[in-house]
Amino acid sequence: MEVSPLIWEVTIAVIVGMLAFDYFFHVRKAHEPHIKEAAIWSAIYVGAALIFGLFVLWQWGPTFAGEYYAGYITEKALSVDNLFVFLIIIASFKVPREDQQKVLLFGITFALVARTAFIFIGAAALNALAWLFYIFGLFLILTAVNLIRGELKDGEAEDEADNFIIRLAKRFIPTTDYYDGDKLFTVENGKRVMTPMLLVMVAIGGTDILFAFDSIPAIFGLTQETYLVFTAVAFSLMGLRQLYFLIDGLLDRLIYLSWGLAIILGFIGYKLIVHALHENDLPFINDGQPVHFPPEVTISQSLTVIVGVLVLTVLLSLYSPKGRALRVISGLRNVAEAYVTLPKDAPTAERERLAAKGAKLAERMPKVPEKYQQELIEEEDEFRDLLARARGKHEHYERTGEAPEPETLHKDTNPKV
Known part of the structure; x- marks a missing residue:
């Protein structure tokens, strides 16, 4: 597969441009994306990836296009799994909802830089040392x-934020216990101190490096074209x-995702070892001498x-x-969370819709x-109390016509998987 320097330059420029667009037009002003916004941009990015596959098909043929699509689908599946850990880190640091976009975009940028380095190191090593396919294959099987x-x-997921690097940073660098918008540093009592925003970025960046050890061998098992x-x-x-905000709340329903990724x-890993034998x-x-069995x-x-x-995993x-x-x-x-957090001026139709939906689910x-x-249900008492509060607020609204005050939730009632 011959790739000219011009194609490399244009490709890198497009990817850097997409990242810059995100930084300047999406996360520059802190806000929580709506479902519609997240869905539109997720579709745009997926569409761009699929169209690029057609470019590969036109330029280099169906074999390389198939390798690209297989690699893209695998990496996308692994990146969805990464979102579980991002959720844990962000929740453990209690990052404000409107600032989560910037944290995620930093993690994505860091992952792209780190994995690019791994890709070129891995490609050079594989070209020189074919036996590394054995190592990569065994590593993936061990990961599975x-x-x-x-x-x-x-077991319950470990708190990814509670690690040695973070504890060390807090010990030697003055750190606030609160966020100052999306600032990495702030001034407290006349001194410049670090905010938890920098710590959460360090945690996500460090986690991205660990993900790269699974991600890069996996895709090299599908194509060796750098x-x-x-x-x-x-x-x-x-x-x-965007995918994070689109499927936030749906991730915990993919209860067999880890099994699917393991398979x-x-x-x-098996494919890599077979290739190494050949x-x-x-x-x-x-x-x-080469071993030509199995095929x-x-x-x-x-x-x-x-x-x-x-x-099959999703179904x-x-x-x-x-x-x-x-x-x-x-x-x-x-x-229940949607109802108790409704603003006082929420329309009656919205309250009735949520109440009807809740009643149907309660019957099941x-x-x-x-x-x-x-x-x-991780905390049954808190879960039951949340349902009772939502039910009580709606009954009070129906009886008096007076809208209840909205609550602020910390989402401690999430089911565990």
Whole structure:
């Protein structure tokens, strides 16, 4: 695959331009994106990635286009998994909702820079040392096993913000306990001190480096073309900020995502090891001669497995007994939170809509098996209290016609998965 310097320059310029556009027109003024805004921009970024695949098809043919699409889909799936950890970090630091965009965009920029470095280092190493495919393959299989072990343990996610770097920073650098808008530093008692905004960016940046160790070997298992690896990773990260706000609240419903990702990573690890066997030059394996069995995995087979596993993962997450239980519990929580936070001037139609939706979900709650209620509701007393407050406010509104004061929630009633 021959890629001219001009194509490289134009590609990099377009990606940098997309990032600059986000910085200057989307996050410059702190605000929380509406669902419509997030949906439109998510569609634009996904559309740009798909159109770029058509450019690859036109310029280099169907084989390389297939490699690009397989890489893009895999990296996009892994980036969605990353959003779970971003949610944990942002929640643990209690980042104001309107400032979360800037934190996410910093994380995306840091990830792009870090992964680009990994890509060029990895490409050079693979060209010189073919046996590294064995290492990458085994690493991905080990990662898949660890994902499955984590699911089987069913333990609670660790607080990603509570790590050595953060504790060290707080110990040696004066840090406020509050945010000053989106400033990284502020002045307190006449002294310049750090704000938690800088700490959360450090936490997300450090986490991005760990993600790169899974991400880069995975895509090298699908294509060894540096240009395709770079563009697939870049386009998968573009729009991640909008996707965060679009599916925030839906992520916890993808209860089998880790299983799906484990299967995909294990499959790509197997593909890498098979490729390493076909390129084998290690003297202690088949006397340094290539091993041509089993046959290499084709790009069409890779695409089929990746897309099939992701579709099956989503369907099982939404329609399995546990998935249906989570839909009821999450739906009730979201409706109750929406009602108690309604402004006083909210129209009656909106209150009636939420109340009717809540009533339908409440009718389904007794049918949710007790084991799922205990598993999915982290703080049952707080969850039940939230439902009771929402119900009481609506009954008071119906009885008196007086709109209740809106509440400010800290979202401590999220179900655990």
